[in-house]
Amino acid sequence: MSKSTGKLILAANSIGLLQDIPTRSLIALKTSDELIFEEDRPARQALKAAGIHREYTKLTEHLESDTLEQFETAILNGKSVCYMSDQGMPTLADPGGALLKIAYSLGAKVEIIPGPSSISTALSACPFDISRFNYIGFLERDQQQRQNELVTLAKSTHEPLVFLDTPYRRKALLGAITNAFGKKRKAMLALDISGQHEEYIYEDLGILAQLDYPKLNFVLVVEGKSNPDRKLRPSKKRRV
Numbered sequence: 750m751s752k753s754t755g756k757l758i759l760a761a762n763s764i765g766l767l768q769d770i771p772t773r774s775l776i777a778l779k780t781s782d783e784l785i786f787e788e789d790r791p792a793r794q795a796l797k798a799a800g801i802h803r804e805y806t807k808l809t810e811h812l813e814s815d816t817l818e819q820f821e822t823a824i825l826n827g828k829s830v831c832y833m834s835d836q837g838m839p840t841l842a843d844p845g846g847a848l849l850k851i852a853y854s855l856g857a858k859v860e861i862i863p864g865p866s867s868i869s870t871a872l873s874a875c876p877f878d879i880s881r882f883n884y885i886g887f888l889e890r891d892q893q894q895r896q897n898e899l900v901t902l903a904k905s906t907h908e909p910l911v912f913l914d915t916p917y918r919r920k921a922l923l924g925a926i927t928n929a930f931g932k933k934r935k936a937m938l939a940l941d942i943s944g945q946h947e948e949y950i951y952e953d954l955g956i957l958a959q960l961d962y963p964k965l966n967f968v969l970v971v972e973g974k975s976n977p978d979r980k981l982r983p984s985k986k987r988r989v
Contacts, residue, residue, distance in 0.1 A: 756830070757860070758830065758831040759840065759849070760862045760864075764837045764942050769864070769943060770864070778831060782828035784830070784833075786834075788835055791836070792805055838863070838866050841866070842887065865943070867913075870968075871942065877909065877935070882909040882973075888912070888914070899928075908973045909972055911970050912968070913969075926958075927957075930971060940966075941965040941966055
């Protein structure tokens with residue numbers, strides 16, 4: 750298959766503070782032939798941070814087919830397309846993966862601009878061993894399916910687990926996880942990372958489930974059950 754001359758740029762966004770947007774991402778917003786965002790408000794904020802005003806396409810579940818078709822046409826025509834998600838790194842919990850599949854299928858060049866991530870930030874705040882962890886992300890919305898998944902994880906998984914969900918489902922998620930893992934299992938709740946109400950709370954799940962906090966973006970890291978009390982040992986620095 751002959752390679753397309755087009756290019757997909759996955760550009761990191763901030764996770765709260767616009768000052769954290771990588772310089773390379775701002776340059777990509779200025780120089781790419783076409784731009785794709787998820788929602789209007791984050792798009793306008795990012796463009797303002799770059800000091801520009803440009804047209805862009807939105808990639809949402811309602812506009813997905815049209816946007817993907819436009820993206821494919823742009824790549825086939827040799828254009829550079831920059832995609833930026835609402836927060837953090839693309840494709841972890843957003844529709845950016847669909848763009849990647851098309852780019853690879855067409856043999857286009859792919860460029861990743863690394864930057865802020867709520868997941869790695871939350872892990873950095875954990876006082877327990879995170880040398881290995883399992884990224885779970887969003888659980889099933891159906892209550893019974895979610896509970897079944899959590900019970901399986903509690904029985905079979907030893908490493909720390911990273912959970913995401915929307916702010917208004919935080920209490921329900923914590924309640925379900927507490928039921929599956931027990932009130933005494935420790936966890937790190939990272940709230941409003943890089944925001945005005947940023948806070949890191951390391952407590953028993955039973956206590957976290959009872960906290961009455963505003964509905965804020967969060968990441969939950971449940972401590973692993975294998976050797977939870979072992980001392981952390983310094984290791985060689987690795988790029989992660």
